[in-house]
Amino acid sequence: MTEHYDLAIIGTGSGNSLVTPDFDDRRVAVIESGTFGGTCLNVGCIPTKMFVYAAEVADGIRSAARYGVDATVDGVRWADIRDRIFGRIDPIAESGKRWRVDGPNTTAYLGRARFTGDRRLTVDLNDGGTALLAADQVVVATGAHPMVPDVVTESGVPFHTSDTIMRIDEVPERLLIIGGGFIAVEMAHVFSSLGSRVTILARGDLLLRHLDTEIARRFTDVARGRWDVRTMATARSLTEQDGTIRADLLGGGSAEGDLLLVATGRHPNTAGIGLELAGVDLHPDGRIVVDEHGRTTASGVWSLGDVSSPYQLKHVANAEARVVAHNLVHPDDLRSFPHEHVPSGVFSHPQVATIGLTEQQCVARGLRHVTKVQAYGDTAYGWAMEDTTSVCKVIADPATGLLLGAHVLGPDATTLIQPLIQAISIGTPAHTVARGQYWIHPALAEVVENALLGLDLDQP
Ligand SMILES: Cc1cc2nc3c(=O)[nH]c(=O)nc-3n(C[C@H](O)[C@H](O)[C@H](O)COP(=O)(O)OP(=O)(O)OC[C@H]3O[C@@H](n4cnc5c(N)ncnc54)[C@H](O)[C@@H]3O)c2cc1C
Numbered sequence: 001m002t003e004h005y006d007l008a009i010i011g012t013g014s015g016n017s018l019v020t021p022d023f024d025d026r027r028v029a030v031i032e033s034g035t036f037g038g039t040c041l042n043v044g045c046i047p048t049k050m051f052v053y054a055a056e057v058a059d060g061i062r063s064a065a066r067y068g069v070d071a072t073v074d075g076v077r078w079a080d081i082r083d084r085i086f087g088r089i090d091p092i093a094e095s096g097k098r099w100r101v102d103g104p105n106t107t108a109y110l111g112r113a114r115f116t117g118d119r120r121l122t123v124d125l126n127d128g129g130t131a132l133l134a135a136d137q138v139v140v141a142t143g144a145h146p147m148v149p150d151v152v153t154e155s156g157v158p159f160h161t162s163d164t165i166m167r168i169d170e171v172p173e174r175l176l177i178i179g180g181g182f183i184a185v186e187m188a189h190v191f192s193s194l195g196s197r198v199t200i201l202a203r204g205d206l207l208l209r210h211l212d213t214e215i216a217r218r219f220t221d222v223a224r225g226r227w228d229v230r231t232m233a234t235a236r237s238l239t240e241q242d243g244t245i246r247a248d249l250l251g252g253g254s255a256e257g258d259l260l261l262v263a264t265g266r267h268p269n270t271a272g273i274g275l276e277l278a279g280v281d282l283h284p285d286g287r288i289v290v291d292e293h294g295r296t297t298a299s300g301v302w303s304l305g306d307v308s309s310p311y312q313l314k315h316v317a318n319a320e321a322r323v324v325a326h327n328l329v330h331p332d333d334l335r336s337f338p339h340e341h342v343p344s345g346v347f348s349h350p351q352v353a354t355i356g357l358t359e360q361q362c363v364a365r366g367l368r369h370v371t372k373v374q375a376y377g378d379t380a381y382g383w384a385m386e387d388t389t390s391v392c393k394v395i396a397d398p399a400t401g402l403l404l405g406a407h408v409l410g411p412d413a414t415t416l417i418q419p420l421i422q423a424i425s426i427g428t429p430a431h432t433v434a435r436g437q438y439w440i441h442p443a444l445a446e447v448v449e450n451a452l453l454g455l456d457l458d459q460p
């Protein structure tokens with residue numbers, strides 16, 4: 001028998017937040033094939049940043065001597081760190097599931113959903129059963145999964161992705177990472193700080209190539225001092241012998257590790273869920289096509305988050321969910337996805353945060369622009385930190401003083417950038433941000449103030 005609902009939500013990452021009070025008197029089906037709460041909670045943002053915090057503690061101890069404080073890391077209890085982190089996270093996922101299973105107006109289906117027609121779904125339940133659903137509106141919020149290159153899968157060598165590596169039993173002596181993006185550099189930081197020797201194989205000439213080139217270059221320079229960073233390095237073949245994984249590289253050379261982490265991007269979860277039967281179109285890169293309101297090409301079917309968004313970021317998935325939650329119940333007053341000023345942060349060592357245009361994008365677009373690169377080390381707090389590598393780079397239109405981009409590399413970058421995110425989002429000119437408020441002296445935020453004051457604007 002087919003159960004009928006007002007709303008069916010596939011995926012409980014950001015999709016889970018769609019059950020707003022507007023649905024109190026309606027019937028909602030929530031379908032989840034994996035762990036309740038999705039990627040960010042279970043295998044993404046939250047556990048990684050909890051590991052990063054432990055890594056920072058270990059790093060702080062190792063660098064204490066430069067400040068005249070002698071200390072050593074006597075040991076790292078990886079299993080204790082892991083169990084503390086997941087001891088906190090796993091119960092949250094479990095209680096989230098219970099809340100939906102026992103919720104007053106929700107029915108949770110624990111299994112994999114697929115479309116069989118126009119807003120009609122079959123759920124292949126984890127217990128072996130099958131459920132048939134129809135709904136007035138359906139939201140596809142199925143997220144993304146790690147993309148693993150053929151050279152890895154075809155080799156048959158054992159490997160981890162971010163889905164599995166945080167649950168391992170002990171820190172490997174040598175960690176080999178394929179990829180040079182977000183996950184590669186965050187995991188390199190975690191594992192190197194907690195005891196591994198890390199080798200990174202990056203296809204391009206820089207790590208974090210999506211960043212402003214000057215920032216990516218500075219990041220890569222610092223990273224080379226911490227990890228064995230191989231750029232322009234592509235694995236031609238992989239083999240495993242006596243617990244050692246070896247990558248032979250195109251053009252010669254090789255790299256080895258005791259554990260392999262593949263961090264080569266994430267692909268939208270659209271395969272095998274019958275989207276073609278529902279009339280839901282895909283972009284060539286596999287994302288679901290949505291308009292600015294979250295509507296797919298099928299009437300009554302919406303999508304949000306990693307499966308459709310151009311940004312695979314949790315704050316974006318959440319923002320899109322807020323928009324779709326509104327639009328589901330206000331068909332005559334549709335809101336749009338806020339994609340204009342999207343910031344991101346990389347919680348590696350050093351940390352990086354970015355918003356707006358890179359300098360190379362300004363050049364490519366022919367935009368008149370000025371830049372200022374302010375070193376942490378030229379501010380009072382930077383002296384205290386003995387910092388030699390960290391910077392705040394701001395880019396502005398000299399005519400209007402409006403910021404075009406902001407890029408921070410160094411300690412607390414993801415926090416320091418917030419006034420610059422606000423300035424770009426709200427449209428406050430650089431000089432007003434710098435001089436329209438106090439900056440606490442001698443806080444680290446003075447690096448942002450000085451960067452803004454250093455811009456060579458037509459009229460300050
Ligand atoms: C290691 C890592 C670290 C990250 N760190 C950050 C960070 O610091 N900051 C940040 O902003 N972003 C970060 N991200 C990205 C962030 O986690 C994602 O952008 C976000 O979680 C996407 O949310 P979502 O709701 O679109 O998808 P998800 O959270 O992935 O939810 C999709 C859900 O749908 C379920 N599902 C899939 N197919 C089906 C089906 N057919 N039937 C039923 N259920 C289905 C899945 O099991 C999953 O639970 C990180 C990602 C990773 C992997």
Ligand SMILES: NC(=O)c1ccc[n+]([C@@H]2O[C@H](COP(=O)([O-])OP(=O)(O)OC[C@H]3O[C@@H](n4cnc5c(N)ncnc54)[C@H](O)[C@@H]3O)[C@@H](O)[C@H]2O)c1
Nearest residue numbers: 149179180181182183184203263264265266312345346347
């Ligand atoms: N702090 C954060 O916000 C955060 C942290 C982790 C992940 N994320 C999100 O998750 C996404 C996925 O992370 P990611 O690091 O896997 O992807 P990524 O896109 O950041 O980096 C992928 C890397 O793999 C390389 N690559 C791609 N295909 C390859 C191949 N076939 N062989 C060798 N190298 C290849 C790319 O050149 C790039 O260096 C990110 O794009 C980001 O949106 C965000």
